[in-house]
Amino acid sequence: MITPAFELSQDQDFLTIIIKVPYARASEFDVYFEGEDFKFYAKPYFLRLTLPGRIVEDGREKASYDTEKGTFTIQLPKETPGQYFEGLDMLTSLLAPKKSRSAKPLVEEIAASAELSEEEEEEEFDWEIEQTPYNESPESILQPQHRYGFGNLRSGVFQRLQDELSDVIDIKDPDQTPADERRRQRLAAEAAKFDPDHYLADYFEDEAIQHVLKYKPWWIDAHKKMIALQRESHQEHDTQTLVVFSEEEREQMRRFTNKSYLLDKRSRRRVYLGLIDILLAYCYEICVNEGDKNVESSWNIRKLSATLSWLESFTSIHDVLVSFGRRVLCYPLHRHFGLVTRAFNDAVMILQLGKAAVLKCLLDIHKIFRENDPAYILNDLFITDYCIWIQKNKSKKLAALSDSLQKATLAKSHLGFELEELEAAAVLVQEEENMLKAAGTVSEQQLPPSDSETSDSEESSTTSSSETEGCDSDEQESSTSEDGKINSLQDTLQEERTAPLTDCNGLRQGTNTSATEVSDEESRVSLQSTSVPGKLIEELEKQMQTAIRLSEQPEEGLATASCILKEQGENRVAEPDRCSKDTTEKGNFLEVSSKTNPLLFLCSRDEDKG
Template identity: 90%
Template structure:
């Protein structure tokens, strides 16, 4: 038999069931309903439902068949007019008949923390059973439990080759819960990168953009707030959560079953639900609702429940774990995203189990399309999708209220984020001050510094020397901006040794400079314009020998020595002058036939 697609709606007096049965014989169908039971048969389709309220047969019932759409529409009167049937969109929970409840749990821990103060649900003893298997002595004690409600064990012993691609913990079947938590915290501490965090903290344009995205639950929550105080019927008319055909089909595929959970296990399940929803909300926000190949990784990596098989004991522990993982693993590591996911999760829980179920179905689809993340569906998501349909709405409301009252700050995460941010802000301010200081022009300097600069310029005795001093000031200004002269950098360690830099060879309007390097001890000629022609012209007019020597301290020193020119070209010099002013030693030689000027400086860092 085939279970057909169906949906249920209601008004104050009637319950309407729409059943899609394409290619069925409309002339041969049977409908049975009494109390909470409903049965429909039209070969090859069969549907049996357990309704959340009672219906009666009083002559007002109606049924019709649409041949074009292939749908039966059956309208059944309610036994109590005006009664509101809750959970009509929980299709999986409606498929199986309601079973009798027999007893409460026989063993219950006394004095356990009760963040959920509602009365406990009764248990259903009719659960799925597995045959007993003999095991070696001591094997049972070594098995650690995990999964939904910590009901699974031994799973990864059969999936060792896929273990590393699904979860971070190694050998979960032999690792107790306390040890898992210690290893998780150590892994997060090792993964945290202050540079990445500070980069997202200061340069957050992309993050601020994704924070503006509004998923579907934002509008649904606004409608719910606007409808507060109105009756269930008005809320039902404005459908807040709508399931797609694909989601309804998936709900029909689930096998309805019950879960035997004690008080501790129920708390683990609720806290794990918060953890999974937080990771899902982060994924939806950063990708603005679009799915990509990284979506399964984001969800399972940010949820310690999925990635480390963690069993939380309080809501605050859930928030701390999620905040730490957001700042350690994904592309965007910003505390604002933690706050946004927190607020979104509160909205989803306040919207009720229909909104929670819709999110879980989306996670189920994301994992189903990814290999090997589908294993997490078998361990967690499928069970959550079935369990949430039978959960009490008042418990979800209490859970959202407890979550909303829980606070999380940066200091709770253990990464010293506030101190890190304060130090980064100080460094940024110092860099800004240095940059502002380096851009001050000569005209903006105090008068005392201007007089010092003028005295340095007045020490030159020729136009070429003045040009040399101007170049010195430009290089000094460049050094203030943080740009270190390569030649000065090589001599920075030996500040006691004199540096001789030969500048100012002048012929006509062309100026050439002799630079001396102490590393390779070579002389290079450079020119500001037409260097090749200038060198050839100088070689024709003079034959100059430049001798390099090293001083006793081991530093290479450049010496500029003017040798005698050829007798048929050079006459006696008309002027020979030196200047030792403390700023530098200047040597000038000139003649009538061959004007030549050398300027030699012995001060370190000056040309």
């Protein structure tokens, strides 16, 4: 038999069931309904539903068949007019469960039903009862293999599919690894994976992250409408119409096999906490990719959820948040604490919208994993069971879970990576770099006038010997730019050789000898500052003394002395190549002048004194 596609809707008095049976004979069909049981048969289609409310046969029931669409539309009166039937969009839970042929599971079903009925009578569900990790040692003694999966109902799966699951989960050999050891290995792997440079890069350069944070998924608008409807009508059931399932999602629910889960109190708590962990990872994926799926979507969800990647069993909501926050800052492309907060707020809104919104998200995760080659195994371990289990869950349980999640807090200090200290140190480094850049900018602004002053002092040093500061700046400048001074120096020497002596020294009758003495003293200092051999210094001192005596003579004596001194310095200044060589070796203008002709040096320095 084929289970047909179907939809259910309701109004105040009737329950409407639309059944799609293409190519069926309209004249050959049977319908049976009584209380909460509904049956439909039209060869080869068969449908049996367990309704969330009671219906009656009082003559008001109607049925019609659309030949073009191939659909039956059946209207059934409600036993209590105005009663609201909850969960009509939970198609898997409406399908009658398969009856087992064994007596043992049947007894377990009765016990499970009794336990569930007692649990449903509880007004509030405390999610924070157990704060200490559960000790797995007694269980490990009884069971040779450790359990995992939805409600810890699976074991031995990884021994049979180790090659396929090695790329899906991070833990090795989970069948032989207890829960506390899984947690220890997970924390060590996260600590080794955390990259401070990557975190600080996303912390300071967060343009892309701020962009994705502005994205609004479908549940944000649905949550706003829910709040508005609750303020107006004060009826919670009206919010069920805010979540609409596509035809693909409905078909996906019809393919699930309806079954019950026998979970004790501890296992149920772990299932709820695992649901939060999976929803947080899904919310992160939707936010960073702005609702678009890509080849990394499957990896993001299973990597950020420790429930899926490490088969983690949490004991409190705080542990779930800390685990998710650590993994966000270790593994994905965008590692920003703002994304952790955003996923946290989105998960709260999804839980407040009820099980229809949670189921829609789980169906989307199921589709993502189904289309990914290694990740489809996670559907068999977790997601398929979650999709079936959530349809039978009571809305007040999810409401209590959302309240507990909303009251929980998560700070950067809880993650164990010293994020606040890291950020403070990075801010200090950034401030120091800004100060250095500012100081560099000020120095660059002062460089042009400094260069011009140096250039001026260099020019004045070649023409005036009375300015000591000009001479000092000339020495500094000549030591830093030797090659640039050699050519200009040779030209100066050539000009001085051809010029009259009286024009070079610039002295005239009636000039005081004090200027000559100053020039003599400066020349001695300049010569002593160079590395000229001792014999050369003595020779230069004799020639300088001769120059001083000549400077005190009348102009006629100067002309005669000019010829004598010209002959003495003929050999030293006649070789420009040697002068250039000495200049290159010493790199000092004063040395070149001293080695060629000290009198010419004095002339060039005293030229402007007249």
